[in-house]
Amino acid sequence: MNKWFKSLSTTLLAVILLFGVTACDDTTVRSPSYGSSYYQPYDYYYYPQSRIYLNISTGYYFYPYKNRWRKVRSLPRSYHLDRRDRVKIRIKSKDRPYARHSEHRKKYVPRRYNRDQRYYRDKNKYKNRTKVKVKSTYDYYYYPGSRVYYNAKSGYYYYPGRKSWKRTKRVPKNYRLNHKERVKVKVKSRDKPYLNHSVHRARYVPRNNYNKNKVIKRSVFNRKVKDYEKGGM
Known part of the structure; x- marks a missing residue:
C-alpha cells in the first residue's frame, strides 16, 4: 500500500513540474486580431463644445492655443466645461489625443441645447426675485x-x-x-x-x-x- 501511494505521488509531482516548465517556456505576447502590432488604448473625455481632451488616468488637459496644443493640469479661467456635453473615447496615443481631432470634431457635434438651457437658466436667474426700489435723493x-x-x-x-x-x-x-x-x-x-x-x-x-x-x-x-x-x- 505504501509503495502504491509513493508511486502515485511521484507521478503527480512529475506532471506538475512538466506543466510548469511548459508554461515558463511560452513567454511570447500574441498580437490582437484587430492589428499587426500590440498597443494599450487610453481613455479620454472629449468636450466638443470647447474642443478639449482630458486624460482620465493622468488628469491632464489638452486644449488648442493659437496654432498648437497645450498640455496642462488646470485650464484657464475662460474655459467652462459642461460634464453633460462630454463623450468618452479611446485613443492610441498617450500624449497626443488631438492627432485625430478633425475626425472627432466631425463625429461629435456640440450639443446646442445644453448651451441654450444654460443661457436660459442664467438669464432667468433673478426673474422670480422681488425687486427692491431704491429711492434716489x-x-x-x-x-x-x-x-x-x-x-x-x-x-x-x-x-x-x-x-x-x-x-x-x-x-x-x-x-x-x-x-x-x-x-x-x-x-x-x-x-x-x-x-x-x-x-x-x-x-x-x-x-x-x-x-x-x-x-x-x-x-x-x-x-x-x-x-x-x-x-x-
Missing part, C-alpha cells in the same frame, strides 16, 4: 434767508421769480447769500428742488435777517469813513 444747499437752492454738483442756483422758479449759474445782484446760514437738504427731484419748498421754509427759519443787518452795518461804516476824509467829522 439729490443733495442741495438751501439758504433760508434768501429762499435759494444751490446744487454744488451742477453749479446751478434756483430762486423764486415773479411767476415761477428761475435756474441760473449766478444769482441776481440783489441776492446776498450767507454760507453760514445755509443747510444741506435732500430732495427727490434732480432739477426741481423747490417742490417741497413749503416744508423747507417751515423747518428752516432765517436767522433774524443776518445778511441784511450785516450789509447795513457795512454801509454805515463806509459812509462814516467818507465823511471823515471830507473833514465832516
